[in-house]
Amino acid sequence: MTSEKAYKTLLGIIGGVLIIGLLLSIFFTLFINSLPSIKSFGFKFFLEKTWDPVFGNFGALPFIIGTLLTSIISLIISIPFSLSVSLFVGEFYRDTFLSKILETLIGILAVIPSVIIGLWALFYLTPIIRNIQAKLSLPPTGVCIFTASLTLSIMILPYATSVGKEVIKLVPNDLKEAGFSFGATSYEVVKKIVFPYARSGILAGFLLSFGRAIGETMAVTMVIGNSNYIPKNIFSPGNTISSVIANEFLEAVENIHISSLIELALILFLITFIMNFVANIIIKRMRVKI
Amino acid sequence: MESEIIKIEDFSAGYGNSIAIKDINLGILKNKITAIMGPSGCGKTTLIRCINRMHELNKDAFHKGNIYLDGKNIFEMNTVLLRRRIGMVFQKPNPFPHLTIYENVLAGYIINGIKLRKEERDRIVEETLKKVALWEEVKDKLYLNGTQFSGGQQQRLCIARVLALNPEIILLDEPTSSLDPKSTIEIENLLEKLKNNVTIIIVTHNISQASRIADYVAFLYLGELIEFGKSEKIFTAPENPITEEYLSGKFG
Amino acid sequence: MKIFKDKIFRFFVIFFSFLSIVPLLFFFFTILKKGFTAINWEFLTSLPKPPGEIGGGILNGIVGSFILIFLASFFSIPTGIFLGLFLYEFSDKKFGEFCNTLIDVLQGIPSIVIGIIAYLWIVKQMDHFSAISGAIALSLIFLPIIIKSTKESLQMIPFSLIESSLSLGATYPRTILKVILPCSLNGIISGILTGIGRIAGETAPLLFTAFGNPFLNFNILKPVSSLPHLIFVYTMSPYENWHKHAWGCALILVIIVLFLNSISKIGFRRWKVKL
Numbered sequence: 060m061t062s063e064k065a066y067k068t069l070l071g072i073i074g075g076v077l078i079i080g081l082l083l084s085i086f087f088t089l090f091i092n093s094l095p096s097i098k099s100f101g102f103k104f105f106l107e108k109t110w111d112p113v114f115g116n117f118g119a120l121p122f123i124i125g126t127l128l129t130s131i132i133s134l135i136i137s138i139p140f141s142l143s144v145s146l147f148v149g150e151f152y153r154d155t156f157l158s159k160i161l162e163t164l165i166g167i168l169a170v171i172p173s174v175i176i177g178l179w180a181l182f183y184l185t186p187i188i189r190n191i192q193a194k195l196s197l198p199p200t201g202v203c204i205f206t207a208s209l210t211l212s213i214m215i216l217p218y219a220t221s222v223g224k225e226v227i228k229l230v231p232n233d234l235k236e237a238g239f240s241f242g243a244t245s246y247e248v249v250k251k252i253v254f255p256y257a258r259s260g261i262l263a264g265f266l267l268s269f270g271r272a273i274g275e276t277m278a279v280t281m282v283i284g285n286s287n288y289i290p291k292n293i294f295s296p297g298n299t300i301s302s303v304i305a306n307e308f309l310e311a312v313e314n315i316h317i318s319s320l321i322e323l324a325l326i327l328f329l330i331t332f333i334m335n336f337v338a339n340i341i342i343k344r345m346r347v348k349i
Numbered sequence: 350m351e352s353e354i355i356k357i358e359d360f361s362a363g364y365g366n367s368i369a370i371k372d373i374n375l376g377i378l379k380n381k382i383t384a385i386m387g388p389s390g391c392g393k394t395t396l397i398r399c400i401n402r403m404h405e406l407n408k409d410a411f412h413k414g415n416i417y418l419d420g421k422n423i424f425e426m427n428t429v430l431l432r433r434r435i436g437m438v439f440q441k442p443n444p445f446p447h448l449t450i451y452e453n454v455l456a457g458y459i460i461n462g463i464k465l466r467k468e469e470r471d472r473i474v475e476e477t478l479k480k481v482a483l484w485e486e487v488k489d490k491l492y493l494n495g496t497q498f499s500g501g502q503q504q505r506l507c508i509a510r511v512l513a514l515n516p517e518i519i520l521l522d523e524p525t526s527s528l529d530p531k532s533t534i535e536i537e538n539l540l541e542k543l544k545n546n547v548t549i550i551i552v553t554h555n556i557s558q559a560s561r562i563a564d565y566v567a568f569l570y571l572g573e574l575i576e577f578g579k580s581e582k583i584f585t586a587p588e589n590p591i592t593e594e595y596l597s598g599k600f601g
Numbered sequence: 602m603k604i605f606k607d608k609i610f611r612f613f614v615i616f617f618s619f620l621s622i623v624p625l626l627f628f629f630f631t632i633l634k635k636g637f638t639a640i641n642w643e644f645l646t647s648l649p650k651p652p653g654e655i656g657g658g659i660l661n662g663i664v665g666s667f668i669l670i671f672l673a674s675f676f677s678i679p680t681g682i683f684l685g686l687f688l689y690e691f692s693d694k695k696f697g698e699f700c701n702t703l704i705d706v707l708q709g710i711p712s713i714v715i716g717i718i719a720y721l722w723i724v725k726q727m728d729h730f731s732a733i734s735g736a737i738a739l740s741l742i743f744l745p746i747i748i749k750s751t752k753e754s755l756q757m758i759p760f761s762l763i764e765s766s767l768s769l770g771a772t773y774p775r776t777i778l779k780v781i782l783p784c785s786l787n788g789i790i791s792g793i794l795t796g797i798g799r800i801a802g803e804t805a806p807l808l809f810t811a812f813g814n815p816f817l818n819f820n821i822l823k824p825v826s827s828l829p830h831l832i833f834v835y836t837m838s839p840y841e842n843w844h845k846h847a848w849g850c851a852l853i854l855v856i857i858v859l860f861l862n863s864i865s866k867i868g869f870r871r872w873k874v875k876l
Contacts, residue, residue, distance in 0.1 A: 147618040328710060332706050
């Protein structure tokens with residue numbers, strides 16, 4: 060018995076130190092290097108809309124807006140698609156050959172490197188957007204918030220879909236059959252039985268997709284237009300928190316510029332940290348229910 | 350000359366808040382086959398898992414009382430050494446899937462890091478597989494994976510694995526309940542052969558199996574030892590009415 | 602009316618489901634068409650030519666990616682398996698659950714932030730870019746993948762195997778190291794392959810660490826190129842020739858990533874059946 064205790068104790072101490080130590084170091088590195096920026100700008104950092112490396116004024120508002128816009132729009136665009144595929148694969152055509160193909164294809168989407176999707180989007184989506192911009196009498200840049208959102212929606216689709224289809228599959232058959240035996244149509248069974256039962260799982264899937272969208276860098280950087288101003292509308296160019304870091308970090312020379320970019324990275328870290336904790340709690344609650 | 354190799358004294362055990370076996374007093378005789386019988390949930394598995402101290406592995410497991418192996422209290426012994434003297438065969442055959450047949454037989458040595466010379470290893474494998482009547486069937490396939498065989502062969506391999514360590518006692522927990530009749534008879538014949546050198550304690554809910562191979566029978570009901578004695582006596586003239594009802598199939 | 606609503610609903614579900622794979626199919630078709638024409642022997646075996654000139658290849662990226670993946674594996678695989686064992690042992694304790702959540706957090710950190718971390722930890726100290734800083738950045742992404750697949754593979758081993766080993770007089774640590782871990786090996790390898798597929802395609806963490814290099818470089822203390830980095834740089838450049846190279850590079854990378862993912866999945870399924 061003692062060798063077991065010794066083994067577990069050793070494992071526990073080293074493992075705990077490594078994991079907790081790693082995450083603490085990540086946080087502290089980001090925090091300490093953001094201090095110059097935090098000290099200079101304080102809370103105004105989030106509200107200032109000017110990001111001006113030349114004059115040393117750094118306000119993160121354009122990027123916060125850019126990130127929120129692209130993430131929210133991409134989530135909204137992807138919702139009908141991910142719900143449809145989840146229903147197709149998890150309910151209506153469950154376990155059929157067709158649904159396996161669909162699942163495989165969407166699964167492939169999840170592993171394609173972001174930079175490659177960016178490449179494709181840059182050469183094939185932007186011309187389409189350019190047409191739309193021209194028709195709306197807007198400057199035909201092709202690259203803009205909307206292009207980035209559209210690209211993101213394709214990329215985040217697999218995440219909500221995979222969670223969604225799993226929870227939909229878990230809805231107990233007898234509940235559904237009860238609905239059918241009352242003469243309900245599939246639509247009614249889905250609306251009144253399947254969705255309510257699977258609701259928290261589906262929401263967790265959306266949260267997962269949203270979290271992915273917030274942190275996504277490469278494809279967004281390639282098609283968002285790299286502008287440090289608050290976008291006038293969704294067809295204006297812009298920047299997200301991650302894309303401005305990717306675009307400017309190598310060129311930043313002034314300490315305060317670098318520190319501001321690192322503060323942005325810290326913000327990203329904190330956002331994804333919180334989202335992960337919340338998602339974990341939701342999933343744990345669901346396990347208890349099942 | 351019959352001697353007691355295991356002595357169970359005022360022994361109780363259970364999990365968390367529930368008691369599985371209560372105040373058991375039992376002596377197991379050397380080189381005999383003792384069957385532990387009773388309806389489901391009567392505590393037979395708990396009892397034999399206490400003998401090799403596997404019961405302690407369960408969460409919230411507790412026990413009270415003593416068990417002696419050849420006069421020494423097993424709870425004062427090193428569990429590792431104890432389990433090499435008392436081997437265990439489980440209900441579902443479970444050869445190690447990452448080892449070959451050859452390695453499975455020697456698993457007790459391999460896992461414990463005991464190094465043997467090649468001649469020694471070959472000898473143990475051949476002798477043990479012959480003892481369990483597997484040698485002829487697998488001697489050309491020793492390097493195949495341990496899971497590629499029938500249930501009966503796998504279970505004999507598991508018995509071989511235990512025998513390779515030369516234990517004094519082998520505990521078997523319903524070893525044939527997942528096997529077909531032919532394999533069951535093979536195993537029963539094997540146990541009868543082995544008892545000359547090893548003490549065998551077998552948990553079984555199969556009354557006819559017990560009547561075929563057991564020398565002694567211990568009947569458990571609701572965690573208590575109802576009756577213990579020579580098998581001919583228990584089967585023909587049980588003293589306790591509950592024993593009689595169980596054996597005549599009134600419940601089980 | 603009810604039936605009408607139902608039919609429309611079903612129609613939309615099917616419609617949107619199929620619509621969702623249209624971009625994907627279009628994407629594959631494009632990448633095959635444009636990438637295929639770019640790939641030839643010179644492409645795979647030579648270094649890039651100066652911008653604007655025709656010809657040249659992606660050898661620096663191929664070699665660089667190998668170096669980065671090899672180094673990242675060296676850092677992450679032993680540590681990842683160890684931490685996977687740790688999470689497995691403590692999975693039913695609050696402490697273990699907490700650490701598990703921390704690993705989930707690590708996995709969720711955007712790769713650009715990981716790049717910044719590696720920059721601050723290493724590049725800034727060394728005062729120049731290097732392959733090793735890129736490898737460390739990739740390790741931070743690789744690590745949680747290995748940890749999780751190790752933990753899940755270990756959890757799939759039936760308790761009866763642990764019991765059998767213990768009943769043969771083996772101690773618990775020996776049981777884990779000589780029985781449970783070897784039995785989980787296939788599952789762990791599956792996770793490693795998936796992880797390699799993931800880090801092979803990562804660009805953001807390498808932007809400020811490995812930095813890229815138009816020449817062949819085997820010195821891990823110097824900057825190194827990589828396939829995804831080349832794709833990024835070539836795509837954003839104004840040169841037609843480099844765009845062509847970007848497609849060729851993308852096709853190769855996609856094939857590698859899909860290949861790794863599929864053998865990982867197939868291997869995992871086969872191993873799961875054996876258990």
